[in-house]
Amino acid sequence: MDPDLYRSAQTQSGVSPFWAQKYSNDASKNWEKFYKRNSTNFFKDRHWTSTESTDGFPCLAEHKDDRTVVVEAGCGVANCAFPLLDTNPNIFVHAFDFAPTAIELIKSNGRYDEDRMNAFVWDFCTQPLSEVDRETRGSLESGEVDFCLLVFVLSAVPPAKHASGLRNLYNLLKPGGKVLFRDYATGDLAQNRFSCKNRIDENYYVRQDRTLSFFFSEEELRSCMAEIGFEEIYVRRVQRIIENRKEKLKMNRVFLQAEFGKPRTDQ
Numbered sequence: 001m002d003p004d005l006y007r008s009a010q011t012q013s014g015v016s017p018f019w020a021q022k023y024s025n026d027a028s029k030n031w032e033k034f035y036k037r038n039s040t041n042f043f044k045d046r047h048w049t050s051t052e053s054t055d056g057f058p059c060l061a062e063h064k065d066d067r068t069v070v071v072e073a074g075c076g077v078a079n080c081a082f083p084l085l086d087t088n089p090n091i092f093v094h095a096f097d098f099a100p101t102a103i104e105l106i107k108s109n110g111r112y113d114e115d116r117m118n119a120f121v122w123d124f125c126t127q128p129l130s131e132v133d134r135e136t137r138g139s140l141e142s143g144e145v146d147f148c149l150l151v152f153v154l155s156a157v158p159p160a161k162h163a164s165g166l167r168n169l170y171n172l173l174k175p176g177g178k179v180l181f182r183d184y185a186t187g188d189l190a191q192n193r194f195s196c197k198n199r200i201d202e203n204y205y206v207r208q209d210r211t212l213s214f215f216f217s218e219e220e221l222r223s224c225m226a227e228i229g230f231e232e233i234y235v236r237r238v239q240r241i242i243e244n245r246k247e248k249l250k251m252n253r254v255f256l257q258a259e260f261g262k263p264r265t266d267q
């Protein structure tokens with residue numbers, strides 16, 4: 001990209017406060033439209049979550065309790081949850097998303113096993129768990145969760161709602177429980193491709209389909225998590241050059257991978 005255009009896209013906002021508020025208010029409606037349009041055809045299964053690789057969270061496979069309780073926040077159509085259940089027999093997953101169609105697609109999938117999974121609708125940024133109907137949320141209780149997967153979700157949440165969402169996840173965890181985080185980082189190719197027309201604020205954009213896209217710096221993530229009371233285990237920047245041989249393109253993807261714990265002393 002032309003360096004002048006790039007600089008202008010990073011500093012000018014093309015979205016008025018009125019529209020920024022509207023995109024934020026309509027976030028669940030816009031994701032609902034996304035799943036009606038794309039069904040299960042957009043995201044691919046993520047097989048790496050419990051692996052030893054630098055992309056994985058090996059603590060998921062190492063946790064040897066008879067029943068490990070995992071929450072997948074903003075699960076979409078369960079591209080993390082299904083592979084995780086295939087390889088880890090002791091895991092039970094509570095998977096939630098605020099797009100009802102995504103949850104319907106999970107429940108009508110042949111891989112859905114009620115004995116090992118509960119999928120339900122929840123907007124975790126605007127509602128505490130106690131306000132979600134018991135019948136829907138099944139056996140999920142605050143303070144009983146070992147791990148919370150937060151994979152490419154917080155970037156879809158307006159920054160003003162990050163703290164309320166993270167607080168609700170904090171309350172779900174047991175003392176010593178962990179948030180396992182992966183999301184887009186500043187400098188990612190997708191950020192560089194946004195024009196200033198789509199920029200709402202620093203590192204914050206709206207896509208053509210009206211879904212939101214925030215890019216995290218290490219400092220931003222650390223301060224957000226510390227504000228809630230999480231303890232940092234690690235935060236690292238993961239860089240991947242992805243080659244599209246057909247188009248002869250090299251794509252520089254940048255993610256943040258992180259784990260944060262709820263202090264053991266917080267009962």
Ligand SMILES: C[S@@+](CC[C@H](N)C(=O)[O-])C[C@H]1O[C@@H](n2cnc3c(N)ncnc32)[C@H](O)[C@@H]1O
Pocket residue numbers: 027031032043046073074075076077079080096097098099102122123124125126151152153156157
């Ligand atoms: C980029 S998709 C990622 C889906 C899934 N985590 C994955 O890795 O394939 C972001 C997801 O977050 C969900 N989401 C965004 N904000 C949410 C909120 N406040 N409450 C629940 N789900 C939310 C969207 O509906 C969407 O399914």
